[in-house]
Amino acid sequence: MEKKFTVTRTSKSLVPPSSSSPTPAATEDDAPVPVIMRLSTIDRVPGLRHLVLSLHAFDGHGVVAGEDDEERIRWPARVVREALGKALVDYYPFAGRFVVDEEGEVGVKCSGEGAWFVEAKAECSLEEARHLDGNPMEMVIPKEDLLPEPIPGVDPLDIPLIMQVTEFTCGGFVVGLISVHTIADGLGAGQFINAVADYARGLPKPRVSPVWARDLVPDPPKMPAPPPKLELLDLRHFTVDLSPDHIAKVKSQYFASTGHRCSAFDVVVAVTWQSRTRALRLAGAGYDDVHVCFFANTRHLMLHGGAGAAGFYGNCFYPVRATCGSAEVASADVAGVVKVVRDAKARLAGDVARWAVGGFEQDPYELTFTYDSLFVSDWTRLGFLEADYGWGPPAHVVPFSYHPFMAVAVIGAPPKPKLGSRVMTMCVEEDHLPEFRDQMNAFAFTAGK
Template structure:
């Protein structure tokens, strides 16, 4: 750390890499579908004894199964790269593994070219966090259901909608109904949007930038408002928040808007993350793209979360990895969400 800022010490030591073997086939453990039939710690690399976990930028474990298939378990530091940057890094690893002369997308850093906004001093005690008993749920939303909702939105508004907007609106409505909050209680949605497209002229290649390049977006409405609003209106709410991104990000980057994200971490708040389009499903080490990419975040209990994935091949649509409602609210939430499936 230099002046409170993290730095990467390029020592040439490489990353922590583990090779492992399993005594079963992937079929015997249902291809790692939930609920997992093996402890997740057996699929992920454990930090070396002499290391501090928070200092490890990247750790990898390759586990080979008796069927010849294998998993790649990865732990990475969000201080260094976001999801798009991480996927780009691993695509470059795949390019080299396939003996290409150089990565298809050349990496770009040039972080110093991006204006650094003024630091906001932290005052007062550290925040306290409530630990929730979130249920782990996996729900597939079909491509047909998403397409029907997009058609409905187009018919009523004359505008296009994205898969992210449609699926996020579905979850927000179902969750508001399931939480059993007072009508005036807020339900909040947070997600991080890539801002690479706003850095043309500052970076030699925005496609190659692999660092963190995100801006948080927040939506907040009362439970009653979300419950009464038609799905099309909730989609418009999310779309409007996304459309304000460029103005808010540029204002923040140049110090014109210091307070950009402040949502209480209570039960009313949920964060969503879209893994389906960051490129993780395109990584190829020489055996073709992975059949399935998914997180192992079952111990995240301080903030409700929803992660969007591509379902295992040959399925299509969106797979939702959900930890966003308590066990006692999971039945109602699932019943509501399956109406959209």
Template sequence: MTGRPTVTKSPPALIPPDGPTPGGTLPLSSIDKTVGGLVNLIQVFPRSSLSTARDDQGAAAAVAAMRNGFSRALVPYYPVAGRVAPSGLAVDCTGEGVLFVEAAASCALADVDGLECCPLLIPGELLLPFPPRGEKLDGHILMAQATMFTCGGFAVGISFSHAVFDGQGAAQFLKAVGELARGFPAPSVAPVWGRDAIPDPPSPPPPQLTEFRFVKQVADISAESIARVKDEFKQAAGEGCSTFDAVTAVVLKCRALALGAALPDDAEVCVAFAAGTRHLLHGVLPAVDGYYGNCVYLACVARTSRAVRESTLAELVGAVREAKDAVAAGFASWMRGVGRFDVPLDYSTLILSDWSRLGFDEVDYGFGMPGYVFPHNDHVDFVAALNYVSPPAPRRGGMRLVLRCVEEPHAAAFAAELAKFA
């Protein structure tokens, strides 16, 4: 490849529902209202992952089937074809549809390292959809862009409204799109709106936000390192732990070591993570499996900086497990209006989200499963954030970390600590 890669985009177009849909206004839940903004992700489909049927039909047929999948999915998921109301408290079921962009890159996926490296060798914004010039992003619930590379591979960029979906819910919708694009008569999981079933306790005051200059980093934790931490915990506690527990303990310790003298010994460092709570709402939601709204509770591990630095990884795994065990009681208290799940949003707090099990890497639009999925949310500078994603082959079995959680003075030290577990 010579020169900087370019992407040529078609004008953005709306894909409306494939049939008539209800109108009206649907209120968002109390959890939906605490989040907002657009979440961006990119699904990478190398030529080797493409299904034989679609590969034989060619790119045009593959994208046409994908568009049809969106159109059909918007009938049962009709609120997604609407717009978030200006108040941010409801969805107006206008039936307008989702924005879709077709695009072609001037290079092969291999020319940009399969979109696996950091920083990306092609601007991520070129792979993401945007509305027509002059039209605001506000209100759009989901937008998609399918970019064809010269090798025959695809990248699918998705932007979804966090006020309407959590990660599991967005993946559920995209799986439905894929199923219908592949000719299923209906989604395998029927969608449930059900926002009015979520309790509405008093809202906490809005947090005080500070803008940071986070450095984007990517690090891999190897399967061998994860197994070693699990073995250490089993020897200490006499029981097993999950990959999430082990990796979160590593992240907590590495970040505390990297911050070092930036925080006093008695300063509290926190790792908060969004724990799914659908399983706690049996009998509350009309159906738990199909619910696609926000359904999480923030669990938090909080220790002094010195305690984290001096703790063994086995001890930190135990702290993560204690935080997970407390979710059910904390969520039940919140539902009664007795507690709330806010955490301090300052430099000492890291908020992580485990994307490795949400299902974004199980979406098949007819291209086959993606070889790699990653978030691209470089606009988030008010909270230290980390996403766990499944690493691309051949590093499967480990965990990839997509990080925006330290500023430049601590970036090298953080990378060096994480590298010990690569």
């Protein structure tokens, strides 16, 4: 039986902004009253009111410090806690609370109460914990021990951010993050975490200045939502790594057949979608059409190059959906499936423009979740892999973007120094897992040959 290691939480507290001067407040009877900041149309999508969980492991080997820093680098939790307070001055909505007005719309009350912060210690080294590698549902240290416990008496969906820093005996540490998707998309959350890291490294201000500007996001006429359908699925976890050689071979095949280039993301989506489709067909799941959905950054389309758009940290994405006959997806070469994915991406600008004027019969943000659909989330370009608190970038980032009603594949990176793409899935039920695993492994084994 594999040894389990103990984690002890040593401190729990709210971290308010280290200065309250920028936090907006109205005045009523000569007393400050917190301002409630309006969220954008996308922020207020009901499906985004959920928690996003992730673990970020830092082995500490990349630290460069002078004599004055020797004491500082021994206490990563203290360093991150202090930096968080500074970052909350710039990103003051993260220190507030979500509230619902009389019309049922969610906003952010800029109360300055702070983010919940937990300090903890593990009784082992990160190496003994395998840098959190392996099945994220069965780690040597359970994820529940490395993620912060909620604030007693506070609904977890009312506080934008809670964080835990767990120090290991080797000098490394793990940052456990829980945030509410309503306040930021992946790029926005990554931008905020990099601001904390900038302060932790001693910078006088974040490299990217934050921009709220939720009014820049289009506010189209309300469209009908599809009938809600949340069918609970008994999904199984499977992870596989695709090397750069695997991906490069498909990119070359695609270029040879079309004369156009494709990205590593396109290849990983195509391989995963095709492997899953083949597994469903071979196991007798008779779907005429299958779908894949992913979420494209639309800052360049929705914010129209507005001043400060580069620092925008709200939700600014559009769901891209590709639909194809299951027989076609299953029988094509991978480059052919890449073309289906890229054709869907090519429609992005037109679809966003149409959505902005209410041109769809149903709201495209109100998604339906059925077993014939695969949802893909890409964590490689959000900024988390570059966040450096002074100990170098993370050796490993483990996202937990899984829901029991949603067949999901998360694209990340394997632990350093390994290169390539890690595909972490909970997208098939037990009957379809063996064939899905074989299909993914067959690509991983043969693509580089």
